[in-house]
Amino acid sequence: MTATSATTGTTNAALQAWVDEVAALTTPDKVVWITGSDEEIQGLNDELVAAGTFVKLDESKKPNSYWAASDPSDVARVEDRTFIASEKEEDAGFTNNWMAPAELKGIMTDLYKGCMTGRTMYVIPFVMGHLNADQPMYGVEITDSAYVVVSMKIMARIGEPVLRAMEEQQASFVKCLHSVGYPLTDGKADVKWPCSDTKYIAHFPETREIWSYGSGYGGNALLGKKCYALRIASAMARDEMWMAEHMLILKLTSPTGSKHYIAGAFPSACGKTNLAMIDPTLEGWEAEMVGDDIAWMRFGKDGRLYAVNPEFGLFGVAPGTGENTNPNAMRTVEQGNSIFTNVALTDDGDVWWEGMTDEKPAHLTDWKGNDWTPESGVVSSHPNSRFCTPAKQCPMMADEYDEPNGVPIDAILFGGRRKTTVPLVYETRDWNHGVFVGATLSSETTAAAVGAVGVVRRDPMAMLPFIGYNAGDYVNHWLEIGKQADAAKLPKIYQVNWFRRDREDGSFLWPGFGDNARVLKWIIERLDGSGEGVDTPVGIVPAPGALDTTGLDMTEEQVAKALEVNAEEWATELGLIEEWLAKFGDKLPSQMSDELATLKANLEG
Numbered sequence: 001m002t003a004t005s006a007t008t009g010t011t012n013a014a015l016q017a018w019v020d021e022v023a024a025l026t027t028p029d030k031v032v033w034i035t036g037s038d039e040e041i042q043g044l045n046d047e048l049v050a051a052g053t054f055v056k057l058d059e060s061k062k063p064n065s066y067w068a069a070s071d072p073s074d075v076a077r078v079e080d081r082t083f084i085a086s087e088k089e090e091d092a093g094f095t096n097n098w099m100a101p102a103e104l105k106g107i108m109t110d111l112y113k114g115c116m117t118g119r120t121m122y123v124i125p126f127v128m129g130h131l132n133a134d135q136p137m138y139g140v141e142i143t144d145s146a147y148v149v150v151s152m153k154i155m156a157r158i159g160e161p162v163l164r165a166m167e168e169q170q171a172s173f174v175k176c177l178h179s180v181g182y183p184l185t186d187g188k189a190d191v192k193w194p195c196s197d198t199k200y201i202a203h204f205p206e207t208r209e210i211w212s213y214g215s216g217y218g219g220n221a222l223l224g225k226k227c228y229a230l231r232i233a234s235a236m237a238r239d240e241m242w243m244a245e246h247m248l249i250l251k252l253t254s255p256t257g258s259k260h261y262i263a264g265a266f267p268s269a270c271g272k273t274n275l276a277m278i279d280p281t282l283e284g285w286e287a288e289m290v291g292d293d294i295a296w297m298r299f300g301k302d303g304r305l306y307a308v309n310p311e312f313g314l315f316g317v318a319p320g321t322g323e324n325t326n327p328n329a330m331r332t333v334e335q336g337n338s339i340f341t342n343v344a345l346t347d348d349g350d351v352w353w354e355g356m357t358d359e360k361p362a363h364l365t366d367w368k369g370n371d372w373t374p375e376s377g378v379v380s381s382h383p384n385s386r387f388c389t390p391a392k393q394c395p396m397m398a399d400e401y402d403e404p405n406g407v408p409i410d411a412i413l414f415g416g417r418r419k420t421t422v423p424l425v426y427e428t429r430d431w432n433h434g435v436f437v438g439a440t441l442s443s444e445t446t447a448a449a450v451g452a453v454g455v456v457r458r459d460p461m462a463m464l465p466f467i468g469y470n471a472g473d474y475v476n477h478w479l480e481i482g483k484q485a486d487a488a489k490l491p492k493i494y495q496v497n498w499f500r501r502d503r504e505d506g507s508f509l510w511p512g513f514g515d516n517a518r519v520l521k522w523i524i525e526r527l528d529g530s531g532e533g534v535d536t537p538v539g540i541v542p543a544p545g546a547l548d549t550t551g552l553d554m555t556e557e558q559v560a561k562a563l564e565v566n567a568e569e570w571a572t573e574l575g576l577i578e579e580w581l582a583k584f585g586d587k588l589p590s591q592m593s594d595e596l597a598t599l600k601a602n603l604e605g
Ligand SMILES: Nc1nc2c(ncn2[C@@H]2O[C@H](COP(=O)(O)OP(=O)(O)OP(=O)(O)O)[C@@H](O)[C@H]2O)c(=O)[nH]1
Pocket: 266, 267, 268, 269, 270, 271, 272, 273, 274, 275, 292, 293, 315, 316, 317, 319, 320, 321, 325, 448, 498, 499, 508, 511, 512, 513, 516
């Protein structure tokens, strides 16, 4: 045991037994129970610097912050190596890779055998959401990566207080096992970013377990985030009639002081963090963040849906984040206490990435460790490079973030990246129509997952890579949630698209970022009953002049282009939607077929 391990075990019998079992299988040199103390984390940061994994940034520029570069093969979530191992294949459904739990556990047990040789095994007790929630959502991650430990310290509430509560309650918890899959057998030397070519990100929804092997990056390795808070939690939510969603949560205060809470589901790298941190360009509007990636929603006593952000930190896309686009993110990371992975390092010990400033630095060390100049002809930072930073450092964090029961949601936004077809904003007619729009949501793929970028794919509720069970049952769960509530108390559902392009010149039709507040204003006016809309075959779009474009350099004609419902584009879209829904087979809820028929009739109108 090192001096930093103040605890050496636990009185939570199930936890102690599991830790002993994993240690016997993986044969680490030592086991360290993570307390979460500042000294302990500092010690691990120092070790990561000594190992070459971290470079400490200049204290005057980014205090207590580190730069890391991953292995170039380990840069994003690996969707083709991600499994939902339910007992029955049907329960994983067509959107997931499936293997029988016993078979997958057999394969992975062989991989885990001795995989921590020469390493330290860290035990990280954590809670997603609040420790004083009615039903605290515990997890324990076992990992052989110090990088994962210090990242988990930022991303979740971890350590001693969590373990004590788990002991008092003899609480059950989600077992999250992680190894980078790089044993130091026979005194083999370590590398800066250990990982393996063999990767498995496995979920066992019935037993609420996560087994991850071979990757040290992001959602593959920080198991509280996508693996637990979305994949496993979505299965729990189905069983317990709540919702675990890939959504930002935003609080908006209008110039007259009315307050609204909005949740938004956009696929990875499609603008959740940016909208959660919006700096409205409209006079008198105030925005505050509650969450930027994940929302857990439950019905409150008043029958409304309340959302909490289960996370403690932000794991944000770096490129494109700058003073002009997201000043609040810049203010957040400037305070330090952050880890920057796969961005570029400046010569004076700071970080830089594409889009941070208009002017490019004359010289950098790029994410691959090479010298970089503006003439290099390559990007300095990986497109999925990320900042990992404490949520509380965000200057516009809402006080409600600390509210264990969350905030009542007034509207849900579904959004994606679509160059064509999808208008800037439209309102759905009712809950079921909104569920249909969510279930058929589409977006061009991004660098957040390994694979081709820019290909349109359907991404139901922005949850395609994160639904921990059958997608048909998931859509049905949304419909069930609708049935539980008084229609008037349900959030209204909207679709938005900040990414539509001009057909002639390919430029963005909408300025986006802070100007998205104009769309939010119309949505709030709709909720209050004052916003004017016009019916289209797909839903209600802002009436001419209803979108506040004061001070915006846009003609009426340009606004109309952004809002257009184009018959030809929608004829193509209808075919794609039909093709997509056919994949659900007999799991497709009949309400979705009804909505499809309505859309078809409207378009043929
Ligand atoms: N054109 C345009 N780009 C945007 C807008 N909002 C975000 N982006 C860009 O989209 C990219 C991803 O944005 P994020 O806000 O980090 O996306 P995210 O949904 O939080 O992504 P994950 O954290 O991977 O789930 C960044 O490069 C942003 O600069 C917008 O309104 N307009």
